[in-house]
Amino acid sequence: MTAIAPEAAAYTAAMKRALEIAAQGPVTGPNPQVGCVLLNDAGEIVSEGWHEGSGTPHAEIMALDNLRARDLSAKGLTAVVTLEPCAHTGKTGPCAVALVEAGVSRVVYSVSDPGAISGGGAAILEQSGVQTLGGVENEAGTALIERWLVSETLQRPWVTLKWAMSLDGRSAAADGTSQWITGDETRAKVHLDRSRHDAIIVGINTVLTDNPRLTARAPEGGLYPHQPLAVVIGARDVPDNALIRNHPGGFLHAQTHDLAQTLSDLFARGTRSVYVEGGATIASAFLKARLVDELHITMGPLLLGGPATAVTDIGVTTMADAHQLNIVDVCTLGGDIVVTARPLREGSR
Ligand SMILES: NC(=O)c1ccc[n+]([C@@H]2O[C@H](COP(=O)([O-])OP(=O)(O)OC[C@H]3O[C@@H](n4cnc5c(N)ncnc54)[C@H](OP(=O)(O)O)[C@@H]3O)[C@@H](O)[C@H]2O)c1
Incomplete structure (x- = not known):
């Protein structure tokens, strides 16, 4: 993981917002609650997304779609996500790849994905030249999806x-x-x-x-x-x-x-x-x-x-x-x- 500037504290407020919108997703079902906000250079939120349950777009995709719907580009933006973007193709494509293709320059996340198949998104981002920073508001991020994390791990x-x-x-x-x-x-x-x-x-x-x-x-x-x-x-x-x-x-x-x-x-x-x-x-x-x-x-x-x-x-x-x-x-x-x-x-x- 590469340390990036500004420091993690600069993303606390955005991560809190991402956690807040993540909670709008269902607590049941195979997927965790996830929220994502996209920030411009000034640190302002320009788009938001959250996951509404299995089979629906992941939080990152919803945030990117909401941006595109307004004819805006994600190029150079920072994505602040409550869970490390996924690396696998399930009912939807890998979010790490979608973020790379959209041109975001940084991804800040709260909790690493322990999934044997879904984990590894940060590595994909790094290999593609996208800076990553994990662990922001980690305690709150872990608490939000604790049942899912324990389930994936055990x-x-x-x-x-x-x-x-x-x-x-x-x-x-x-x-x-x-x-x-x-x-x-x-x-x-x-x-x-x-x-x-x-x-x-x-x-x-x-x-x-x-x-x-x-x-x-x-x-x-x-x-x-x-x-x-x-x-x-x-x-x-x-x-x-x-x-x-x-x-x-x-x-x-x-x-x-x-x-x-x-x-x-x-x-x-x-x-x-x-x-x-x-x-x-x-x-x-x-x-x-x-x-x-x-x-x-x-x-x-x-x-x-x-x-x-x-x-x-x-x-x-x-x-x-x-x-x-x-x-x-x-x-x-x-x-x-x-x-x-x-x-x-x-x-x-
Ligand atoms: N107060 C409460 O919160 C609460 C909640 C629920 C029920 N209850 C009350 O509890 C009573 C029923 O409880 P109970 O203890 O008699 O029965 P239970 O726990 O409902 O069922 C026990 C049965 O489950 C089967 N079983 C499946 N896996 C098992 C395992 N790993 N180890 C042992 N048995 C296993 C066995 O039947 P087989 O031999 O057929 O496999 C066993 O006889 C009722 O009076 C009910 O009203 C109270």
């Missing part, structure tokens, strides 16, 4: 594990009933979170016990525009009349106990994030396999006692094996407490 979807429990850590009463441990506000958050993931996973027992719809519904009752794929995992058959079979996001039955393989299969079909909704057996199996990136633990103000603990065997028999967590957020929602936590990764404390 070659499996990002996994959010959610459960609802009583204050004494029970996810159901002794007779198996579990509706409703938490209140309306928390349930509204769960529905919103469903709409912000590519897929939902539940264990077969939850389907057989509760026959849930698992749709993502807005507070006023309508469906959110994005519905996740509904995945049931387990050997037993899903009944023909199970509501989940008619899920508007599609239905998939993974007749296996192999969680890693299921995640890998989902990744292969473009799933970059999953929302695991239990029950306790599936939640525990994901934890035991250390396949969880974020935990959403919602606690209702009640006690249930009895044997239905929120998690069971998670592979811990002694303190040294405990799953160590970082608390990301604690808030109250209605009468409930919602904890967001992340398993510590190596070197993350």
Whole structure:
């Protein structure tokens, strides 16, 4: 990477704008949110673009197209992009090449693309005489597309594990009933979170016990525009009349106990994030396999006692094996407490 003048600080404001417009793209789907602004010599923004999802133009292309639509040239401009321009031909051509052909003289980006195929755009730009500068507003750029970055790096979807429990850590009463441990506000958050993931996973027992719809519904009752794929995992058959079979996001039955393989299969079909909704057996199996990136633990103000603990065997028999967590957020929602936590990764404390 070549250091260029003016220094990175000169691009902070433009990168913040690129990050802001990137957030207009969808959080779901196989592609990350990306924003791009084009600057003239005076550092003024002359065009903007962002990615609106798989199959649509990438942010750089939208910014170049918006410029051309006004009969302006990109020659000598600086492109400020939230993600290193891609190097591969997918549903669209490589952005690095498009920027070279358009005549931009510099490309400033926030986050390097870890993709085995899509990465390497900066090298193409450099080889073609375009100056590059990476790492500008890197923390914010990484945070924006963290789920996608983790997914690309691990070659499996990002996994959010959610459960609802009583204050004494029970996810159901002794007779198996579990509706409703938490209140309306928390349930509204769960529905919103469903709409912000590519897929939902539940264990077969939850389907057989509760026959849930698992749709993502807005507070006023309508469906959110994005519905996740509904995945049931387990050997037993899903009944023909199970509501989940008619899920508007599609239905998939993974007749296996192999969680890693299921995640890998989902990744292969473009799933970059999953929302695991239990029950306790599936939640525990994901934890035991250390396949969880974020935990959403919602606690209702009640006690249930009895044997239905929120998690069971998670592979811990002694303190040294405990799953160590970082608390990301604690808030109250209605009468409930919602904890967001992340398993510590190596070197993350
Ligand atoms: N409080 C909450 O947040 C919440 C959320 C969801 C459900 N629930 C409640 O939880 C109860 C159901 O939970 P549950 O623990 O009995 O069942 P579950 O987790 O829904 O399903 C467990 C089943 O999944 C299959 N399975 C697939 N992969 C597995 C793996 N890697 N390891 C082990 N089993 C695997 C097994 O069935 P096969 O033998 O057929 O493969 C297993 O019996 C219901 O009462 C429901 O109301 C509570």
